[in-house]
Amino acid sequence: MKRVAAAVVSMAKAHPEQERSPHPQLLSTLDSRKESTMDDDRVWSFEKSLWTGGADHYRELVDNECLMALPQPPYVFTGRQAIEAVANTPRWANVEIDNGQIARPQEGLIVIAYTVKATKDGETYEAHCTSTYRRLAHEEWRVVQHQQTPRLVASAANKDV
Secondary structure, three states, X not given: OHHHHHHXXXXXXXXXXXXXXXXXXXXXXXXXXXXXXXXXXXXXXXXXXXHHOXXXXXXXXXXXXXXXXXXXXXXXXXXXXXXXXXXXXXXXXXXXXEEEEEEEEEOOEEEXXXXXXXXXXXXXXXXXXXXXXXXXXXXXXXXXXXEEEEOOOOOHHHHOO
């Protein structure tokens, strides 16, 4: 019995990282998953950049197979159609994101929902949005879904009811 105990102590000294967990392979898997997903700050930075970046930025981050539901004709866009629309549209100068939620339902998939207020040249746009990203490779993410529902503004007549 003393030999077994001595062997365990010797192994623990030779591999101190294994002392913390009886399942080092599980920790390794969890560590690699943590490294392969975007942290929350990066998710919001990525999303804001889609509101302010130009067509080249869109081409880089929006998947050609992406589907978007937007509040303007043709209402449902493919990734290619969205990129073309962005190429001909002035980008937003300021973007504020509130009520942000992030879900990671499986490895390599991120779903977000939020409220946005975007402004440019005296124009303001507010909407409730969702986006879905999928990971193509380490640190390489693409938007595969995006949806915008403009915020409903209560009329003055409805406020009294």
